Amino acid sequence: MPMPAAQQFRYTLVAGATAVVIGVGFTVVGFNRQGSPPAARTAADVPVVVAEPTGDPGTGTDLLDETILPSSAAPSPSPSPTSAAPVAKAPSKAAEPKVTPTKRRTTPPARKAKPKSAPATSGSVLDQVLDHINAARGDEGLAPLSLDTALSKAAALHNQRMIDGCGLSHQCSGEGGIGDRFSAQGVKWRSAGENIGFGFAGAADSEIVKAANGLCDSMLAEVPPEDGHRKNLLSKGFERIGLSVVREPSGKVWLTQDFVG
Template sequence: METRSMPGPFARLMRILWLLPAAQAAAAGAGERAESIEVLEQRMAELVNRDRAEAGVPPLAYHKGLAAVARAHSADMKANRFFAHDSPRTGKVKDRVAAAAIPNRGVGENIARAVTVESAQANLMLSQTHKENILRREFTHIGIGLARDDDGLLLCTQVFMKVPPTYDTAEITRQLVEGINKARLAKGLRRLLDDATLAQQATAHSERAARLGNFDPLWLEGELRRRDRRWRVHQAAYFLTEDLAEVIQSDVALSSVPDHVGVGVVQSAAKSKEAGALWVTLICAQKK
């Protein structure tokens, strides 16, 4: 088969059109190249908080540890020529945050490849799943990490996190007892009397659970039988939760049998696997 080369002027035109996107990228990114990566990372964080403000969502605090995680992932993508959330070397974002020993109650990640941080953020907001991360109310902190690929484009990684909250466990205990009695009265059940001894036993069990990483019903049963013989019957329920309604609406809380209650609440250590969750022991008993 005979082949012919294109006429000279047309061939030159095709080459010019082919090179145009790269030329546009180079021109658009030239100004950003003069700025440090750290400045661009801060600018992207500001853009995220701008979009959150426009959506009526609280701003995210900047977290240097998350930024280091994000920067390392962007560098990994550049060095190993891939563009994905999962890395053969570091796993998923939750693995990277865990490896950095950053306590959290949940993480998320966005990645983008663009000429500028402005265009990267705009494109992320056009993607529903990425937009959900940006606007998620539960997230409290963000870290941004950037790297430039061989084409001069920005590899952008945004890492989001919810930090473990700090609870006033005495106040949580008060709210639970009050909430249980309010729910009981609404159902026509008698009010439960808050019993100090039951509360001490419940707290001891929650402390043990937080230390061991699991509840121990047999231990609690033995403690109740050995240390307190005032009760005709007692019932207990255990929760690892932050949802107080789960405790208040439980079958044990709304049983018609008991007349006394004890609640023990202990918060998990921030660096534990449960990272700030509440260990709740509820004991309801009927006096002899």
């Protein structure tokens, strides 16, 4: 139901023991459970969709996120050949006095740090998070998403960049757009989307799953017009998903969901 602009920025939805506070493109979820810090927070930013998943009217296209990245809408065509301008010869220079160079110590260039490998996620965690998403899709009469190994690697590599200091972002410094990232892992796609977020959890797999599924629930609880994450999760145009759920030693749990059709 449409809300006045003043209320649209922030509202609260309470469901059981979980409080969800959603702003424009920002989500905070508190998980109230015994033995855990009170009011643990999660966040989800504005989702991204590249190109338009195909779908029947009223089922797929209307569930698309409105955020479009035209630069990655499809694999880029081969660049057109360019002609270099002819180089003019410089006139002969007059004789110049010789200069004796002085030797100086130079510091060898610092070696570039090798990028870290993709962080691993327990298969049990991924299976439970995938089941949670597909259960929500089933409730809407949608086909389940299949877990794509190559797409999950792309999600894991992006998760690692966010952990390494990029923060919550769909494109970190030195990183391509989502379509380029997917193609780099050999993923074939016609349409692509991404949801990202973070929360906090204990070290047990059950706690990590609870944090990841809590993020999914907050995304599914979005209402128009700020419902881009929900549209990605419930799009008929997406058929495969890549998942990465990584917990830092601090307890911060990072979630990346990548979608392709």
